[in-house]
Structures are given as C-alpha cells and as structure tokens.
Amino acid sequence: MTVRLRGITWDHERGRDSIVAASRAYADAGHDVDVEWEARSLQAFADQDLESLTRSYDLLVIDHPHIPQAAHAGLLAPLPDGEGPDAFVGRSDASYRWQGAQYALAIDAAAQVAAYRPDLLAEPPRTWPDVLDLARDGRVLWPAKPIDAFASVFTLSSALQDADAGRGGFAAPDAFTQAWELLGRLRDLVPAECLHENPIQTADRLAASNRWAYAPLLYGYSNYARAGFREHRLRWTDIPQIDGQPRGSMLGGAGLAVSARTAHRDEAIAFASWVATGEVQRGVYARAGGQPGHVSAWTDAALDELTGGFFAGTRRTLELASLRPQHPDYMAVQDAACERVHRGLLTREPAPDVLADLDLLFESSGAVHARH
Missing domain, CATH: 3.40.190.10 (Periplasmic binding protein-like II)
Structure with missing residues (x-):
C-alpha cells in the first residue's frame, strides 16, 4: 500500500x-x-x-x-x-x-553573497571602498527590508569583529559602529525603494534592467545564474572582503x-x-x-558550469559564514532586532543608540547561550 x-x-x-x-x-x-x-x-x-x-x-x-x-x-x-x-x-x-x-x-x-551582471561589469568590486565607488555611479542595488537589513548588519558586525554577532550582547562597539556607518553610506547611494525589497526582488531587477550592475549583500539564488531563468544571467561571487577575507556572512x-x-x-x-x-x-x-x-554538489564541475560558476564563486563566503545564536527565544529577539535596525536606517539614528537597544535585546533574551 x-x-x-x-x-x-x-x-x-x-x-x-x-x-x-x-x-x-x-x-x-x-x-x-x-x-x-x-x-x-x-x-x-x-x-x-x-x-x-x-x-x-x-x-x-x-x-x-x-x-x-x-x-x-x-x-x-x-x-x-x-x-x-x-x-x-x-x-x-x-x-x-x-x-x-x-x-x-x-x-x-x-548565505549573503554578491551578484553582478557580467555583461555590464567585467569584474565585481572586491572591497567596500570599491562597492561605494560603484554605488556613487548609480550601479548598485541592496535589498534592505527589515530582515535583510538586519542580516546585513549581522554580517558586517560579525566580519569586522571576526566573531559571530549576537553573543554577550549584539556586537563590539567599534565593529558595530563601522558596520553601521558603512551601511548608512550605502543606504544613501542606492535607490530608496531598496529599503523595502528582498533578495528575490533585487535579483529580478538586476536580471531585467541594464541600469543596475551589482548587489553586495543578498542571499544567493543559483537559479538566476542558469540559462533561460530570466532575461539576463547573473553571476554570483563572494561578498566584499574584510581584512582580505569574505567573512561574516549570515548563514x-x-x-x-x-x-x-x-x-x-x-x-x-x-x-x-x-x-x-x-x-x-x-x-x-x-x-x-x-x-x-551537500559538499559534493558544491564541488561538482558540471553543476558549477550549469549555474555559471555559482558554487565555486561563493563557496568561500559560505565556509566563513556567521551563525545566529541558537536558543528557543531567538525568533522573538530577531523580530524585534529587524524592526529596530530598519527603523534606525530609515531615520538615520546614530550607531550608539541602535547598538544599545540591540545589546539589551540579545542580553535579556537568553539568546546569548552557547550553541549546542
């Protein structure tokens, strides 16, 4: 039966x-x-x-x-x-x-990786100064609706402190301040509607319009690198480097x-x-x-060719990705943190004010417990 x-x-x-x-x-x-x-x-x-x-x-x-x-x-x-x-x-x-x-x-x-149009951009930027230069030229998109804005702050804070964010508070003050200021500059250089888009919407815009050429932080979708999925194929690559490594991406x-x-x-x-x-x-x-x-898929040459180099192009970012805290209370903490980060970006709040609230959320929730 x-x-x-x-x-x-x-x-x-x-x-x-x-x-x-x-x-x-x-x-x-x-x-x-x-x-x-x-x-x-x-x-x-x-x-x-x-x-x-x-x-x-x-x-x-x-x-x-x-x-x-x-x-x-x-x-x-x-x-x-x-x-x-x-x-x-x-x-x-x-x-x-x-x-x-x-x-x-x-x-x-x-994990959060980067995407670009190889027909419009010979090589993607590899550092954050290069990303901002391209953004000044009006060529960059960044999905930053609340969950994705929080993911970007988590990614950059983890990268800059070279340790997972969200443990014992949210992040080291110096690391968070650098992350917040960098994302604030990016916010001011991308279209305002980016703050209400998710990675799928951003990938669709990149694949449809010749106006945009690159996105530095968005969850990867190998579908967009496959022939015929959209009008134009995207190529996926590691996130911009911190200290020479594409580290910290939120898994x-x-x-x-x-x-x-x-x-x-x-x-x-x-x-x-x-x-x-x-x-x-x-x-x-x-x-x-x-x-x-599965690792065997990430090392399969035929599959990598099918997806325009997606797996080889982003694997280093996946290997160096950060992991959110594991605790039964975590999702409530994340929901509040997403709203707080997004509101802070929209109203251009200073880093210390936003970090103080994030620290309280992560300290009071029990979400700082070690992973099991």
Whole structure:
C-alpha cells in the first residue's frame, strides 16, 4: 500500500521544484511513498508557525533559527546523523542541531553573497571602498527590508569583529559602529525603494534592467545564474572582503525536518535522509533548480558550469559564514532586532543608540547561550 505524506515548502523554484522533483524520483526508484507538496511565500517561510504546521504536515522545509524553539516544544522528530557535518558546506549541518540531536537535514545552503551582471561589469568590486565607488555611479542595488537589513548588519558586525554577532550582547562597539556607518553610506547611494525589497526582488531587477550592475549583500539564488531563468544571467561571487577575507556572512539556507506528530515517522525519515544524500543533492535535486547543501554538489564541475560558476564563486563566503545564536527565544529577539535596525536606517539614528537597544535585546533574551 502506498504511504501518502504531506509536505510544506516555500514558494520559489529553488524551494519548490527541487523537492517535488526529488519526491517523484524517490517514487520512481521503487519506494512506495507519495509526497504531496504545498508551498508558502518567502515571508511566511520566515514567519512560520511550526506548532500548527507540524499538525498538518509530515515533512517541513524550515529555516534553521526555528530549530531550538521547535525542538524544545517537541514538534520535530530527531533525525539520524546521516553522512555527518563534514558532508555539508560550512556550518549548514550544525545549524540544525540542538542539544546533541539533529532536527533537520541541510538540503539547501545559502548565505549573503554578491551578484553582478557580467555583461555590464567585467569584474565585481572586491572591497567596500570599491562597492561605494560603484554605488556613487548609480550601479548598485541592496535589498534592505527589515530582515535583510538586519542580516546585513549581522554580517558586517560579525566580519569586522571576526566573531559571530549576537553573543554577550549584539556586537563590539567599534565593529558595530563601522558596520553601521558603512551601511548608512550605502543606504544613501542606492535607490530608496531598496529599503523595502528582498533578495528575490533585487535579483529580478538586476536580471531585467541594464541600469543596475551589482548587489553586495543578498542571499544567493543559483537559479538566476542558469540559462533561460530570466532575461539576463547573473553571476554570483563572494561578498566584499574584510581584512582580505569574505567573512561574516549570515548563514541562511533551509533544512528538511519531520514532524514529531506524523503517523508515518519511519517513511518520512527515510525520505528526508535520501534527499540529503550526495547523489540526490548533486543530481535530481540540484538540476531541478535546487541549491543543495551537500559538499559534493558544491564541488561538482558540471553543476558549477550549469549555474555559471555559482558554487565555486561563493563557496568561500559560505565556509566563513556567521551563525545566529541558537536558543528557543531567538525568533522573538530577531523580530524585534529587524524592526529596530530598519527603523534606525530609515531615520538615520546614530550607531550608539541602535547598538544599545540591540545589546539589551540579545542580553535579556537568553539568546546569548552557547550553541549546542
């Protein structure tokens, strides 16, 4: 008898087409399992209510900061370690671990990287002074709606202090001040509408118009580097360097989790584990538009060629990415921090005032606890 599972993912080719194709391949390989997938918006993905979702779905593609809260509430089934943390790029695998257990598998890897139009720009800027010079020429976009503005502040603060932000407060004052002033200059040089855009909207603008040539901080989407996805192909590269390294980028990505309430736990875990294998990740999953987390996909020459050098061009940034604090209270802290950062950028508040509020948020929440 065929086991029927329900899954929820996010509504973009990267998050939807890839997992649907993998599910079909799983059934075609002789597994008597049928997975029906539903998709929700990118914003809903970030704001997801796992309490209700785990009642309705067996499989969930989720954002890693939700893991501690979901695991603490008993919403997710612990998963086998599979091929281990070294099988996934950077700290992708570690981001789904909590108190010694694995609660999702890193089927999708992402961080803030840079994108440019190779037909308009022979070489992208490699340092922040070069980025600002290009921005003065009116060629730069920067997605900075609240979550993305916060991600950029987190990225630059982590890079400038050479340590993850959000521990023992938000950031060292000198590092935060430099980050805030740099992003303030960038804000003044990009179109005002950038402060209300997400990475997908920015990538779409870059791919559609010859007016813009570069974006320094946006979550990478290999789809835009594939022939025929949009009118013009984007090329993806490491973020601008700090002290000669593209370090500090706030880690994103998505993991495949299993509801603790599913009536088909064994079948759901078996499917999730299969999707996370190197063969599937660099094969059907990636070729259907996915952005795999498995290292073997990031080192696959044919896949890199298919995506215009996306994986080779951004891997160093992924390896040096920063990780948000892991704690059950973290999402409430992040929501407040996003609003505070965005308001500070819009009203041009001084760095000390914004940092004082961020420090209070991170100190009072318990989100400074060490990762498990």
